[in-house]
Amino acid sequence: MPKVTIDDISLEVPLGTTILQAARMIGQNVPPAMCYYSKLEGSGGKCRTCLVQVVAGSYKDPRPMPKLVASCRTTVMDGMEVRNTTSSEVQEARKGVTEFLLANHPLDCPVCDQAGECKLQDLSYEHGLSKSRYEFKRREFDRIDIGDKIQLHMNRCILCYRCTQVAEQLTPERVHGVLHRGEHSEISTMIEKAIDNDFSGNMIDVCPVGALTDKTFRFKSRVWFTKPVFAHRNCPGCEGKVTLWYQGSEVLRVTSRKDKWGEAESFICNSCRFDHKKTEDWVIEGPAKIDSHSVISQNHMKFELPVIQPLLTTENEQTA
Amino acid sequence: MARKLLLELADIPQIQNIDTYISHGGYRSLEKALKKMTPDEITEEVKKSGLRGRGGAGFSTGLKWSFLDKSTDKPRYLLCNADESEPGTFKDRYLMEKLPHLLIEGMILSSYALGSNTSYIYIRGEYMFVLRKLEKAIQEAYSKGFLGKNILNSGFDLDLYVHPGAGAYICGEETALIESLEGKRGNPRIKPPFPAVSGLWGCPTIVNNVESIAAVVPIINDGGDEYAKIGLGKSTGTKLISASGNIQKPGVYEIDMGITVEEFIYSDEYCGGMKDGLELKACVPGGSSVPILPRHLLFRESNGDSRRMTYESLSEGGFTSGSMLGSGGFIVYDEKQCIVRNTWNFARFYHHESCGQCSPCREGTGWMERILHNIENGRGTEDDIQLLWQVQKNIEGNTICPLGDAAAWPVAAAIRHFRHEFEYHVKYPERVFDADHTYQPEIQQTYSLTT
Incomplete structure (x- = not known):
């Protein structure tokens, strides 16, 4: 079994375990994950909040990795040494990524149903700046009802792609995905078609922010x-x-x-x-x-x- | 007269016609390769030649080929990356337009070496007229028996297809190219696994630039050792350079690696010197994503030697005083050009082309563009320059694919080498709408000191 050391804590993990999973097994100093979802195949690698530094690749090849790597998608090698909270470089990068994620986020937590269980709130609480340096107009989208029970509020979306993976992997027919590219990307159904299947509600649960909310619960209570x-x-x-x-x-x-x-x-x-x-x-x-x-x-x-x-x-x- | 390996036949009339091409010695490498050589011998020959990827990264082509996973019984694929979209680079277009058969010949040789029976040329959608020429050339090659079943009775089958992209720069990234070819959204994949192990439809795949594949033809014709004799050190062979900007003779030039940058810009054989008698201010030697170099760093390495057109020499000094050969998009700026405006233009491009998959690139490229737009239009502050520096630093190295780096590097280099121009914009916001607004004594002074 490969042995991995994360922030000076060593652990033997099964073959094929990722750094993030290993950190979760250790149970402390776990990198935050905004897009990775262990139950969804192919998730992760996109938000870049879980970046860690690999100071030694393995016993066989002890060279450090040249860049920070996404811990959710990097498999542990025997003898790998990883720095997360003990690396200032990682902390700096994470701060940068948090700022990017918040750059176009409306920060409407006072009226957002997700507040209190929002991953982005937690992340910015730990790694964010107290003041936004982004002084430009934030991107805006109209709210879309996808189905009668779910509302999509794209302004808050951080494009983690989790909901599209739910649609792809849990339900028989995929009717939504990502349109456009770059900053203009948006999650959408084709021509605002309703998502109508028995497991569509899980999109609400996997959404790390308040982009997909339960219409039956909207504004009922904090x-x-x-x-x-x-x-x-x-x-x-x-x-x-x-x-x-x-x-x-x-x-x-x-x-x-x-x-x-x-x-x-x-x-x-x-x-x-x-x-x-x-x-x-x-x-x-x-x-x-x-x-x-x-x-x-x-x-x-x-x-x-x-x-x-x-x-x-x-x-x-x-x-x- | 410079040696021409790739563009030797480019100016012959009707060379796009297969008969003309054959009568000038085209397709003669197939006879040699398919009948007398094994695939591994071709790979060995390419390794010997020291050919390095011409798409920008400069990774050894022979080595890349040897990574191809041959242990599985899955089909193997060769993809030719003709999605040339880097601002300042237009060599592949020239090569394909002039010599479509050279690329096809190279594709046949490379496919044989890699054991690929179905190969694709992924061409950018804007090159539709080139695509038609390639398709016509492919039809001709089929009719001559160079493509299809049992090529030249060697028992080797190859089907070659041209696939147009839909206008996205990101599809020039090899894994995004593969996704796009599979019919999906052109988002880069997270590596590993590398395409050589799991690429197109999960099969072992090699992606090579047009020029790299075309260079296989002279390597097989003359031998890898002959090819390796050209050039300097680890930069062997000839390289196509797309020269543009304020020079007398913009165009595509084939150079021997190792000529000096000074010679390339000022000799009559190549760029022919600066236009309108103005002085050279800066140069981007390898396409928009590589760092810009001011005059005093462009001609001299840090130890005082002349800087040469090789992978090593141009990157000498790292990013503090060097750049990269990249894809060979050589953009020259005279002293009237505004570096801030140029940087904004590049940033705008990367903002437009970011795929939006990972957050630093998606949000950061737009942010940089807006800050640069403000500075260029006289609305910037001193803090903006600092912020811009920090934003580019937060993007670099933290993204899935190299587009983030490509967006960050030109901004970083512009601030590093031309900070005085940024400060000038902040200091004199009323002057930014003047023509040649950086062609001012204040700026002149700063950079004549450094020349």
Whole structure:
């Protein structure tokens, strides 16, 4: 088994493991990943936030790699030495990439449903600058409804390509992809065609930012005011293992269960996600485990905030 | 008179016609290669010749061929990269337009050496008129039995196709070219695996530039050792240079590697000196993506020797005082040209051509263009120059494919060598709309000091 050293911590990993997976096995100093998704084939390599420095290629060829490499797509070799948090070069590059990702991002977190569980927020919190140096007009797109349950807000998209991979790999017919090129690239369905299949909702779960949002949940509540609960049901279409997000006794939304790295444990069908929003549809397992760093855990055990509650209902009526 | 290996027949009337081409000695290498040599012997000959990739990177062609994975029973492919889109480079167009049969002859030899029975010429969509010439030439070659089944009774089969791109610079990157040829969006793939192991449709594939493939013909005709005698050090053979800019005689020239840069610009045989009696200010020696060099660095290496037209000599000094031979797009600027405007023009090109797959290139190229546009139009500040430097630094080396580097290098070099021009734009914003606005005493002074 190849042995890899990441930030001076050594580990033996199975053949074919990538640096990022090895780092996740170690469990600390894990490079952030905006586009890599272990459950989607061919994902990764695009966002460049997971760049690491390889100071020694392997025992056989101990030369360092000339450039920083994308850890999500670089396979571990026996004797490889990797620097992530211990390399200032990597930290600088990551800062640069974060700035690029935010350059055309609208930073509308106050009105974005993803806020609180947004990977880009986490990334910019750790590696971003306090002030944007990009002084030009940001690119703008119209919002598109792709299907009656999902809204695409391209302004927020970081083009990780995850949703197109979901469409390609989970569903029988691919109806959306990337149009145009460069800065003008956009995720779109051909002539705004609706995406209509049983697993389309998973695009919402894999989106690292708020570009794809659940229309049934839009503006209902900030995520940190809801309480996640694991539940399951006997579903003919999928495994039926989900997280229910409660506010009071009401289920505001249903998502797949996320693991430690923010990835869905199993993809769920649209029927579970959109059509079963009552407690009696589900067998409740207990409170979902939320990372202690997450803003969601700040409010985890409180059921409701009396001050917020009346405000929210009036706002719902306005925006619905 | 300079030696011409590739363009020897270029000026003969009707040379695009196969009979004329054969009567001048064309296709004679096939007889020798297909009947008397094994594929490995051809590869060996190319290795001996020291031929280096003419597309820009300058990687040894023979070595590249030897990386081709021959252990699988999958088909192998040879792709000719004729997606020549680098600003300042137009040698492949000239070669294909004048001598389509030379490329086809080279394709047959190379395909035989690599064991490829289906080969493609991927040509840029803007070269549709060249494509028609190539297709006609291919038809002629089929009718003479140089293509198709059992070529010259050697038992070797080859089908050759020309495929037009759809106008994207990025498809000149080898993995993006492969994606495009497969009918997908032209996004570069993440390497490894390299095309020599898994390329077109997952099969072992070699991608070579037009000029590299054409150079195989003289190598087989005269032998690799003969070819290696031309040139200097590790830069062997002849190289096509597309000369453009403020020179007397722009055009495509075939040079022996190793002539001095000074000779190339000033001798009557090549560029014929500067136009309108103006002084040379700067030069981009290898296509828009390589660093620009000011006059004092262009003619002399750091140890005082004359700089020569070779891969090594032009890159001597690294990026602080050197450049690259690249694809041979030789752009010369006289003292009236504005370097900021030129850099903006390049940045605009890369912004337009970025595929948008990885974030540093997608966002960074547009950002650089906008900053440069501001500076050139008198809206820049001192901080903008610093910001521009940092943006290019954040792009370089952090992208999937070399387009990011190609966008960052010219900006970096322009700031490195011509910072005074950027500062001039910031300092005198009211002058930027004047014609020849950098042809001013302030600028003249700065660079006469350095000459």
